[in-house]
Amino acid sequence: MEADGHPAARACGKCGGRMERGFAAENSQNRYSxxxxxxxxxxxxxxxMYKIDKKQLRDVMAYRCERCGMIEFYAA
Structure with missing residues (x-):
C-alpha cells in the first residue's frame, strides 16, 4: 500500500499488464496543474465562466497500463 491507502501495484483490467500511477495535467496560461x-x-x-463549488472538488488519480495504454481515472 502507498501512503494514501491506494495499492502500489495494479493489474490492467483489459490486458493484465502493469498499471503505472500518474496524473492528468491541465495547462492554463503556460502553467500545469x-x-x-x-x-x-x-x-x-x-x-x-463555469460555476465551481471549490468544497466539492476532488483530486484525480490516474493509472496507465504499460502494455496496452489504457488509462483509469479515480476521484479521491
Missing part, C-alpha cells in the same frame, strides 16, 4: 473532478454537469454563469 493536476486535473480536478467536480460533481454534476458543467454549468456556466452569466459571465461565461
Amino acid at each position: 493536476p486535473v480536478k473532478w467536480h460533481p454534476g454537469a458543467p454549468e456556466r454563469s452569466w459571465t461565461g
